[in-house]
Amino acid sequence: MIYQDSITLLEVRGLCATVSGIEILKGIDFTVRTGEVHAIMGPNGSGKSTFAKLLAGHPAYTLTGGTVAFEGRNLLELAPEARARAGIFLGFQYPIEIPGVANSQFLRLAYNTLQTQRGKDELDPLEFDDFVREKMKLLEMNPDFLDRSVNEGFSGGEKKRNEILQMALLEPKLAILDETDSGLDIDALRVVAGGVNQLATKDNAIVLVTHYQRLLNYIVPDYVHVMDGGRIIKTGGKDLAVELETRGYEWVSTEYKTTARATA
Amino acid sequence: MSTALQNLVNQPYQHGFVTEIESDVAPKGLNEDIIRMISAKKREPEWLLEFRLKAYQHWLGMEEPQWPNVRYPKIDFQNIIYYSAPKPKKLASIDEVDPELMRTFEKLGVPMHERAALAGVAVDVIFDSVSVATTYKQKLAEVGIIFGSISEAVHEHPDLVRKYLGTVVPSGDNYYAALNSAVFTDGSFCFIPKGVKCPMDLSTYFRINTQESGQFERTLIIAEEGASVSYLEGCTAPKFDTNQLHAAVVELVALDRADIKYSTVQNWYAGDAQGVGGIYNFVTKRGLCQGINSRISWTQVETGSAITWKYPSCVLLGDNSVGEFYSVALTNNYQQADTGTKMVHIGKNTRSTIVSKGISAGHSNNSYRGLVRITPKADGARNYSQCDSMLVGDQCGANTFPYIQVHNNSAKVEHEASTSKIGEDQLFYFAQRGIGAEEAVSMIINGFCKDVFQQLPMEFAVEATKLLGLKLEGSVG
Numbered sequence: 001m002i003y004q005d006s007i008t009l010l011e012v013r014g015l016c017a018t019v020s021g022i023e024i025l026k027g028i029d030f031t032v033r034t035g036e037v038h039a040i041m042g043p044n045g046s047g048k049s050t051f052a053k054l055l056a057g058h059p060a061y062t063l064t065g066g067t068v069a070f071e072g073r074n075l076l077e078l079a080p081e082a083r084a085r086a087g088i089f090l091g092f093q094y095p096i097e098i099p100g101v102a103n104s105q106f107l108r109l110a111y112n113t114l115q116t117q118r119g120k121d122e123l124d125p126l127e128f129d130d131f132v133r134e135k136m137k138l139l140e141m142n143p144d145f146l147d148r149s150v151n152e153g154f155s156g157g158e159k160k161r162n163e164i165l166q167m168a169l170l171e172p173k174l175a176i177l178d179e180t181d182s183g184l185d186i187d188a189l190r191v192v193a194g195g196v197n198q199l200a201t202k203d204n205a206i207v208l209v210t211h212y213q214r215l216l217n218y219i220v221p222d223y224v225h226v227m228d229g230g231r232i233i234k235t236g237g238k239d240l241a242v243e244l245e246t247r248g249y250e251w252v253s254t255e256y257k258t259t260a261r262a263t264a
Numbered sequence: 265m266s267t268a269l270q271n272l273v274n275q276p277y278q279h280g281f282v283t284e285i286e287s288d289v290a291p292k293g294l295n296e297d298i299i300r301m302i303s304a305k306k307r308e309p310e311w312l313l314e315f316r317l318k319a320y321q322h323w324l325g326m327e328e329p330q331w332p333n334v335r336y337p338k339i340d341f342q343n344i345i346y347y348s349a350p351k352p353k354k355l356a357s358i359d360e361v362d363p364e365l366m367r368t369f370e371k372l373g374v375p376m377h378e379r380a381a382l383a384g385v386a387v388d389v390i391f392d393s394v395s396v397a398t399t400y401k402q403k404l405a406e407v408g409i410i411f412g413s414i415s416e417a418v419h420e421h422p423d424l425v426r427k428y429l430g431t432v433v434p435s436g437d438n439y440y441a442a443l444n445s446a447v448f449t450d451g452s453f454c455f456i457p458k459g460v461k462c463p464m465d466l467s468t469y470f471r472i473n474t475q476e477s478g479q480f481e482r483t484l485i486i487a488e489e490g491a492s493v494s495y496l497e498g499c500t501a502p503k504f505d506t507n508q509l510h511a512a513v514v515e516l517v518a519l520d521r522a523d524i525k526y527s528t529v530q531n532w533y534a535g536d537a538q539g540v541g542g543i544y545n546f547v548t549k550r551g552l553c554q555g556i557n558s559r560i561s562w563t564q565v566e567t568g569s570a571i572t573w574k575y576p577s578c579v580l581l582g583d584n585s586v587g588e589f590y591s592v593a594l595t596n597n598y599q600q601a602d603t604g605t606k607m608v609h610i611g612k613n614t615r616s617t618i619v620s621k622g623i624s625a626g627h628s629n630n631s632y633r634g635l636v637r638i639t640p641k642a643d644g645a646r647n648y649s650q651c652d653s654m655l656v657g658d659q660c661g662a663n664t665f666p667y668i669q670v671h672n673n674s675a676k677v678e679h680e681a682s683t684s685k686i687g688e689d690q691l692f693y694f695a696q697r698g699i700g701a702e703e704a705v706s707m708i709i710n711g712f713c714k715d716v717f718q719q720l721p722m723e724f725a726v727e728a729t730k731l732l733g734l735k736l737e738g739s740v741g
Contacts, residue, residue, distance in 0.1 A: 084697055089696070106707070109699055110698055113697075
């Protein structure tokens with residue numbers, strides 16, 4: 001939702017990055033204000049996931065230019081854990097399996113770390129158990145999730161629910177959800193999207209990275225951005241997503257090249 | 265490997281200090297005279313001297329084993345001190361223990377009084393080679409349990425020692441066992457009589473102190489019919505540049521329905537980050553399930569030593585007897601570990617379980633080597649083995665050498681193995697949830713070792729968890 005009194009959360013200017021010497025991002029400009037929902041769409045290999053991971057501080061990418069401010073602070077000088085503590089959440093496209101570590105233990109440590117950061121009291125295992133079970137209802141999750149190892153042997157849908165559960169626990173200011181819809185059947189998609197909608201407030205913001213318009217039937221974006229070749233080549237409202245669904249990405253790319261040539 | 269990970273695994277040894285206590289030290293080298301001197305110093309009976317001399321003759325004819333997957337310069341056995349004893353001899357109570365020694369224990373974080381009182385643990389302290397303090401002995405004696413140094417036991421219970429010494433690990437069993445049998449200076453002796461359940465965990469803290477003194481501990485534990493005991497062994501050593509040889513022998517005997525649980529946490533000096541110095545730990549540990557329905561369980565957490573060569577084993581002689589081996593072996597920097605177990609099934613319906621967790625970091629090399637042998641008469645024998653390896657970084661190595669010999673068609677033997685790696689992606693996942701690399705590694709490692717830690721007595725499990733954290737912890741950059 002676009003609010004009159006919103007404040008700027010994230011401001012990205014001219015962001016460039018490489019991985020293994022290959023240029024992936026070629027100058028991204030992107031602004032997110034509180035209360036907004038953004039969708040970043042685009043074909044495979046357009047740099048969407050790279051952009052998402054880079055904002056979270058993934059070590060595999062090398063920054064080559066540009067600036068990123070989060071609530072006015074230089075985000076790029078913060079370690080990944082500091083970015084998380086500052087309120088940036090990345091919902092992983094492929095959530096990582098951690099054998100031997102119980103989900104409940106992992107969730108509690110993550111939760112308490114953020115509580116401490118925010119100057120609030122930690123929850124002991126019993127208090128946390130009550131708290132997390134309440135949140136799990138939101139996502140229609142089976143309580144046995146808590147006893148299983150983090151993401152180990154989870155189905156695609158279970159992994160994604162677990163990501164949104166973490167978002168619900170950590171209450172980030174900016175949630176970047178990287179292809180949260182992939183691997184979900186229609187029912188799971190409805191549940192996950194319902195969870196995300198309930199978490200959206202006027203004080204936080206959500207960035208959805210997705211291939212398909214399908215997800216956007218459930219979570220309605222305020223802005224839709226098309227990424228291609230490491231740049232955002234078009235920005236529009238929610239109708240743009242519908243248009244992309246019927247016409248594909250090719251025309252946007254052609255249009256962009258024509259404009260670029262005209263400007264040059 | 266990320267710098268965070270690198271810093272994490274480069275943690276200096278925290279227990280490196282030398283206590284200054286006068287020692288009664290033998291000249292370097294090994295020959296019959298040295299053995300006679302050790303025996304005489306300890307006022308040993310003739311049969312024990314003969315035991316030693318026979319072992320020495322065996323040893324002279326043996327070759328140092330070459331098969332382990334470890335590399336080290338040749339050991340000069342004539343350049344080792346085989347006997348050293350702290351000057352203060354016999355003490356009536358723990359208050360008389362050298363304050364310097366007590367401070368050493370403080371530094372190690374093992375306040376003995378507190379430990380004994382709070383945890384209800386009897387501590388038989390081995391300092392270099394001679395016992396200097398024994399607590400709770402009286403209390404144990406009331407239920408007929410004998411717990412003390414083996415030197416004492418030789419004088420006070422000669423028939424028991426003579427009956428069992430060398431019956432599980434014969435003096436000519438292997439190169440290092442033979443060496444130990446010839447020159448062992450002290451160790452623990454524990455006897456649990458028929459039907460007695462030991463009311464507390466028995467614990468020994470070992471500590472190697474005299475520079476270049478070989479340590480040759482000898483431990484003998486006997487549980488009679490229906491008896492049970494849980495024995496804890498924890499070790500740590502000061503920092504030295506020269507390698508120290510340690511060749512201990514531990515023998516366990518379980519009679520009908522007896523139950524022995526032997527737990528070890530080992531944190532000896534492993535050498536510096538370049539692999540200089542550190543303890544050579546060549547140990548023979550073996551338990552004999554002599555009686556029917558008996559059970560012997562080994563649990564070890566091996567984090568120290570430059571080289572570990574150790575295979576706590578079970579000989580399952582009695583029908584329905586059970587052998588267990590639970591192990592965590594962590595190697596870092598240039599440490600080498602070749603460790604595992606042997607389960608020899610002889611009796612009918614014997615069962616064994618092996619759970620081994622190897623963690624390699626730095627440039628270290630960690631091998632599991634295990635033998636499961638089902639002999640022709642062992643009808644209905646069963647074994648389950650699980651060997652998991654975890655790699656931290658990309659400069660280390662992990663190997664698994666399982667030997668399975670089945671000579672009975674009714675046997676059921678299962679073996680599972682896995683290798684995993686703490687990767688950048690896992691650490692990033694933790695980081696994205698606000699959790700730093702140190703805590704993440706500690707959580708992953710503890711999760712990996714959970715099946716083994718569950719086997720440890722409560723206080724020991726806490727200590728072991730802390731120890732693994734320490735070994736991998738560091739300033740995260």
